[in-house]
Amino acid sequence: MSDLDSDSIFVAAPPPPAVSVECLAQRGKDLVRSVRAAPEETAIAFTFNGITHAVMMATPADLDDFGVGFALTEGLIEKPADISSLEIIPTELGVEVRIWLPEDRGETYSARRRSMAGPTGCGLCGIESLSEAMRFAPAVPSAGVFERGDIVKAMASIQAGQTLNAQTHAVHAAAFWTPAGGLIALREDVGRHNALDKLAGALCRVGVCAGGGLVLLTSRVSIELIQKAARMGAPMIAAVSAPTAAAIRLAEDCGVTLIAVVRGADFEIFTHPERIVDRVIANVA
Incomplete structure (x- = not known):
């Protein structure tokens, strides 16, 4: 059950x-x-x-x-x-x-x-x-791949679901998106880690596996968010703000694809880019 x-x-x-x-x-x-x-x-x-x-x-x-x-x-x-x-x-x-x-x-x-x-x-x-x-984060299996356009579509989808933030302009959101289903769930809270815990509970309670989609965050990415996402089994995280160095190291170690600074059509991939297909790698001065 x-x-x-x-x-x-x-x-x-x-x-x-x-x-x-x-x-x-x-x-x-x-x-x-x-x-x-x-x-x-x-x-x-x-x-x-x-x-x-x-x-x-x-x-x-x-x-x-x-x-x-x-x-x-x-x-x-x-x-x-x-x-x-x-x-x-x-x-x-x-x-x-x-x-x-x-x-x-x-x-x-x-x-x-x-x-x-x-x-x-x-x-x-x-x-x-x-x-x-600095506790252990479980290894996340390499489940599925995503197109670059998925990242942009996923992040664009969350604004309509941020009803509390529309009222207050003062809360964070954590959401889950899949290519097939779009925005599956979104939770809001004044604490970014609280929002992610609420999202984890919402998905777990209805039996949705986080391994098939993308976790979206409206905050910066710190190490405890990577720890929590890894425990959820989430293979990919995309965030509006930048990650900390410790978060990048942990994401690399536990196999999470970390995407951050998602602004419109632009974003930065910090770890495990192999889950992003149709990508172009170029050196930027």
């Missing part, structure tokens, strides 16, 4: 993902009263078997996907069926995502937790061990 049983998920209404706020805006020579939408940023606590694992600031939307995706990309589960139950519990201070694991997965969690400390709100913050921060 690829998804959690519906009886195993309890979702209470979280806060809205965006709110209207008043501001003073300069328009020409005038200072006028204005209203804009601001993305909500809420403390999200992940608990596994009753023990708090991490607390991070995130957009309070798609939290069931977030819980599954976080557990997946942290290596605590391999599939949604590894979760016994999941509850979304709003409180006065934030939202608790309660995840219960069966006994065998609980042992995996206990071992994992011993190497972590406190909140991981920005992806790596609070991780105690340097080796944990």
Whole structure:
């Protein structure tokens, strides 16, 4: 079974993902009263078997996907069926995502937790061990090839799906695109890693394999995003912004094709260009 049983998920209404706020805006020579939408940023606590694992600031939307995706990309589960139950519990201070694991997965969690400390709100913050921060990323099989035009079409497809960003101009998106199906899923969050975790959970819950498509990011590419994408089995990542050097090294090592600085018809391929067909290699001074 690829998804959690519906009886195993309890979702209470979280806060809205965006709110209207008043501001003073300069328009020409005038200072006028204005209203804009601001993305909500809420403390999200992940608990596994009753023990708090991490607390991070995130957009309070798609939290069931977030819980599954976080557990997946942290290596605590391999599939949604590894979760016994999941509850979304709003409180006065934030939202608790309660995840219960069966006994065998609980042992995996206990071992994992011993190497972590406190909140991981920005992806790596609070991780105690340097080796944990640079943790292993699984090798990604060389699944399929893409045309150069696919990269351009894929990135152009995500704007229409960024409804929260259209309201707020302040959130990141992570999306999944395939040549046959187009835009399959898109998730948004104030945190770029949170958006990717939500996307991982959304795909995993409906049994979509990330190996057949392209992960799209509206952010820069840092090392933890490569780690998470590799755990998803995603062979290709394309991002609007540039990657870090550590992200490039890890993508090369684990077999991920990393494409970044995608602007209109232009982009740069940093690793494993063999997945891009009809390519032309030229030296640029």
